[in-house]
Amino acid sequence: MSDFEVSLSSGALAIDPNNPQVIYYGTGEATYFSYSYYGRGLLKSTNGGESWSSIKNGLPEFSYFSRLLIKPENTSILFAALGTAGLYKSTDAGLNWISIFTTRCDDIVTSPDGSKVYIIGSGCGYRISTDGGQTFTQYTPFVLGTRNHIAICKSKPQVLYVSIYRDTSVYVYKSTNGGYNFTYLPNTFTGTNQAWYDFYIYVNPMDENNVYIGLVDLWRSTDGSTFQKITNSSSGPVHVDHHNLDFHPNDYSTIIISNDGGGESLNQSRNKLDKS
Numbered sequence: 001m002s003d004f005e006v007s008l009s010s011g012a013l014a015i016d017p018n019n020p021q022v023i024y025y026g027t028g029e030a031t032y033f034s035y036s037y038y039g040r041g042l043l044k045s046t047n048g049g050e051s052w053s054s055i056k057n058g059l060p061e062f063s064y065f066s067r068l069l070i071k072p073e074n075t076s077i078l079f080a081a082l083g084t085a086g087l088y089k090s091t092d093a094g095l096n097w098i099s100i101f102t103t104r105c106d107d108i109v110t111s112p113d114g115s116k117v118y119i120i121g122s123g124c125g126y127r128i129s130t131d132g133g134q135t136f137t138q139y140t141p142f143v144l145g146t147r148n149h150i151a152i153c154k155s156k157p158q159v160l161y162v163s164i165y166r167d168t169s170v171y172v173y174k175s176t177n178g179g180y181n182f183t184y185l186p187n188t189f190t191g192t193n194q195a196w197y198d199f200y201i202y203v204n205p206m207d208e209n210n211v212y213i214g215l216v217d218l219w220r221s222t223d224g225s226t227f228q229k230i231t232n233s234s235s236g237p238v239h240v241d242h243h244n245l246d247f248h249p250n251d252y253s254t255i256i257i258s259n260d261g262g263g264e265s266l267n268q269s270r271n272k273l274d275k276s
Contacts (some may be wrong), residue, residue: 026065
């Protein structure tokens with residue numbers, strides 16, 4: 001769908017929840033790896049990906065998108081975590097952008113009603129906005145690292161998880177009071193020495209204890225505290241190096257994952273794996 005666009009490097013996707021024909025495609029990948037390619041701004045489609053418009057107004061010349069966020073209560077407002085370039089905001093459906101923070105921002109999430117916005121990165125720090133992203137207050141409940149990610153449970157937005165890659169190890173923290181205080185979850189993750197490249201954390205929208213961390217292998221928690229490795233990099237069947245994950249919109253027991261081998265789906269209740 002994008003062979004002849006300004007960039008073939010993919011960093012982030014976001015689909016307008018009110019109009020799925022509107023898709024935002026951030027080019028350039030913020031994985032901080034020698035093989036990671038820069039992008040050339042934002043691509044936007046209003047016809048479900050059949051054609052794209054190239055948008056660069058206010059964005060850095062070389063873009064590295066980590067996350068695109070559409071505000072749920074006003075889909076004309078978007079935020080973009082652009083890795084080393086920081087945090088950017090658009091108020092006109094992605095046509096023009098302004099810089100909010102100029103230092104590294106890895107991730108951004110919002111509460112279901114859009115009133116609270118959370119950002120994290122070794123440059124911008126860990127910050128919370130209680131006015132929908134107008135202003136941010138910095139908090140220091142943990143030490144940040146090379147790469148940092150955050151996840152919020154949509155059905156219980158008081159529950160958040162933060163995963164941090166620091167000193168060749170991954171650390172996970174959990175909040176049950178809206179992100180103000182966190183508890184460290186001691187776990188031993190193997191295959192973390194390249195989490196600057198393959199790394200994410202997501203929580204099931206309807207189950208605050210069902211959490212996934214993507215590294216070389218995929219790790220899962222069913223109790224919101226301990227994690228088990230559910231793929232095996234040495235024997236498969238899932239390919240190594242996990243980059244993104246999403247939940248089936250009508251069946252949250254089914255997840256879709258993307259990795260260095262392509263895409264795969266796993267139904268945890270039936271333990272069935274489908275590769276595509």
